[in-house]
Amino acid sequence: MNSRGDHKQGDAARLLRNRCGLSYSHAMKPELPSGITRTQIYETTLEMRARQLKADFFSTPAMIGLMERTCVDLTEPYLNPDEQTVGIHVDVRHRAPTKIGQSISVTATLLEVKENKILYSVSATNDQGVKIGDGMHRRAVINTNRFGNGA
Numbered sequence: 001m002n003s004r005g006d007h008k009q010g011d012a013a014r015l016l017r018n019r020c021g022l023s024y025s026h027a028m029k030p031e032l033p034s035g036i037t038r039t040q041i042y043e044t045t046l047e048m049r050a051r052q053l054k055a056d057f058f059s060t061p062a063m064i065g066l067m068e069r070t071c072v073d074l075t076e077p078y079l080n081p082d083e084q085t086v087g088i089h090v091d092v093r094h095r096a097p098t099k100i101g102q103s104i105s106v107t108a109t110l111l112e113v114k115e116n117k118i119l120y121s122v123s124a125t126n127d128q129g130v131k132i133g134d135g136m137h138r139r140a141v142i143n144t145n146r147f148g149n150g151a
Contacts, residue, residue: 031078032113038074039107042066044100056100063104063133064092067122070108071137075118085118085139092135098126108137116141 048062068087075085098104109121118141123134 032075032110032118034110034112036074037107037109038070039105040066040070040073041103041105043103044098046100049100058098058100058102058104058132060092060094060133063094063124064090066104066106067092067108067124067133067135067137068139070106071118071120071122071139074108074110074120075139079141082143082145083141084144085141087137088117088140089138090135092122092133092137094133096126096130096132098130098132103127104132111136 044058044062046056048058049056050059068090071087072085079085104124104126106122106124111119111121113119118139120137120139121134122137124132126132
C-alpha cells in the first residue's frame with residue numbers, strides 16, 4: 001500500500017472484519033481491475049436438466065452454477081494462494097429454454113470491487129444465439145486457511 005489513505009482504508013477494513021468476527025475474509029488486492037471479462041463455453045448435460053419437466057431442458061440452478069463458475073475462473077488469477085471467493089448473492093433471470101445437448105456461452109464481467117466484495121454482471125447465450133439468462137452476482141474474498149475453522 002502506497003498512500004496514507006490506503007493504509008487507513010486497510011486498517012479500517014481489518015478492524016471491521018475483526019469486530020464482526022469475519023477474520024476469514026480478506027480485503028481484495030488492488031490490482032483486480034474492473035471491466036475484465038471472461039467468456040466460457042459449456043455443453044449442457046443430462047445432469048443439468050430441469051427434473052420436474054418431461055422434456056430435457058437446461059435448469060435454472062445449473063445455469064446459475066455455470067455463471068458462478070465463470071466468475072470464479074475470471075477472478076482466480078488475481079488471488080493470493082490462500083484466497084478464494086465464495087458466492088454471497090445472486091440476482092439472475094432465466095429468460096429462454098435451452099435443450100440438453102446444446103452448448104451455452106457464459107460471460108462474466110467484473111463491475112466493482114469494494115473491500116473484499118466483488119460485483120459481476122453475468123449473461124448466458126445458447127448456441128442458437130438466444131440470450132437465455134442475465135443478471136448480477138456478488139462474491140466475497142475469503143482466507144481459505146481460516147474459513148470454516150471457527151476463526
